Amino acid sequence: MLFRKHTHYVAWHKWPGLLILVLLTAACSSDNSSPTDSQSSSEKLIQRVPLAALRLQQVNDCDELKNYITTSLIKRYASVPRHNYYSCPSDGDRFEPGLPGAGAPGVSDEVGLSGDAPNDSPATPSDVSDTNNQVAGVNEGDIVKTDQQGNMYILSGRHFIIAKGFPPHDLSTLAKIDLGARGLNLFLDKENQRVTILARHDEPYYITDTPSRTDESLTVVYPQPDNDYTTAIFYDVSTPNKPEIIEQIQMRGYFREGRRIENRLHLVSNHYLQTAALHTDPEFIDLQKTFIDTVNTVKCDTPDGEVENNPDVIQAQKNLSEKIENIISAIDPANYLPDARRITDDTVEPVPYLACNNINHPEVNMSLGLQIITSIDTDGSN
DSSP states (O other): OOOOOOOOOOTTTTSSSEEEEEEEESSOOOOOOOOTTOOHHHHHHHHHHHHGSOEEEOOSSSHHHHHHHHHHHHHHHHOOSSSSSSOOOOGGOOOOOOOOOOOOOOOOOOOOOOOOOOOOSSSSSSSOOSSSSBBTBBBEEEEEETTTTTTEOOOOOOOOEEEEESSSOOOOEEEEOOOOSEEEEEEEETTTEEEEEEEOOOEEEEESSSSOOGGHHHHHEEEEEEEEEEEEEEOOOOSTTTTEEEEEEEEESEEEEEEEETEEEEEEEEOOOHHHHHHHHHHHHHHHHHHHHHHHHHHOOTSOOGGGGHHHHHHHHHHHHHHHHHHHHHHHHHTTSOOOEEETTTTTEEEEEOGGGGGGOOOOOOEEEEEEEEEEETTOOO
8 A cells, every 4th residue: 555644845835735645456465376266255365465464664765666666567467367268379269348438428418597486585595404414524525515595506517507596486597617627526615615626527539530420439438548637626606606716736546535624625536557658668568468478378288287387488477577677667756656737727837746755555566556635725725
C-alpha cells in the first residue's frame, strides 16, 4: 500500500492538500507454491502472503520507488501465468473482447422545470431534509441538493442546474450551466453558500481516422485513454441565479466517493500508474510477444513439464525483464506519478501534488493501482 503523509504547503495556500495515497497491490508474493483447491480464499491468502509482508515501508527516494515499480512491472509482464490455459496453435482459439464504448451518447440529459397552479405558500419551506447523510455532520455527495430557501442544485448529465423549488407553483430554472464534462457528484456547503461539482471529461476518442455514424459504436472509446482526470469545479451560489466559478482543479484519478465535513471535502479516487514508455517501445512489445509465445509453445509441446524451468522461457523472461528495467530507470518519476493542475480561463497551471518520499508500500508488489484521498476546502483552497 502506498501512503501519503499529511503535508501542508505553506507557500501554496490555493493548492489542494493531499492527505493519503494508497498503493493497492495484488495479494501475491514471489512464492510459487500452489495451495490446494480445498483451501478457502482467506487460507490461501495467509499462506501466500505473510502478514509482515503487508506492513507499509516508507520510500526514501525516487531510486527506491523506481526499484519497486520495476519489480512490480517485471512480475506483471514477465511472470509465467499460474492458470492452466495456454494458446496452442492447433486449438484455433481466439479471444474476442467486448466492444468498447458501448455508451448511449444520443440519450438526452435535459431536465424540464415548470410549476403547478398557484396557491398560497410561505416564502421559504418550513423544513428541508439532507440527502444521503448516514452520520451526523458527515455530508455525502448526490446529484440533487436543496438549500434552506428551497433552491435545488441539480446535476443532469453535462449540465449544472439551479432551480427555484419553493413555493411549488413558482418552480422554475434560475441558472443552467454546461459543465463541458459529465457530472458525477455534487456537494452543497449551505453555511458558506458553495457548491462543488466533480466531473469527468468524456469526449469521444476515435480509434480510426475516418469514423462514420454507421459504425461509430465500433470506432469510439469513452473516455480518452490518457484522460483519467477528475475535475473539481467550485461555485459561489450566494446569488443562485448567477453562480460564479471560484476555482477549478483537475486531479489525476477516477473519482470513486467523497464526503464533506463542515467546509472540508475528502475525495477518494483511483489511479493506475501508467507506464506509456513500455507500450510505445517497439523492442519491449517484441520481447513481450516473444516471451508469451515461448511460454505457450513450451507448455503445448510438453504439457506435463515445468514451464518456469525451461531454458527458452528463462532466456525470454530475462530479456524482457532487462528491457523493463532499462526503460523505467530512464524515466523521471514525475512522468508517471499522479499530478494535479489548476484551470483558469484558458491557462493550465501545475499543482504540487506528490513526491517520491511521501509514499509507503508493502513488501509484496504486483499491481500498481493507487487509491488517493484528497482533502480540500469547499472554495478550492488549502
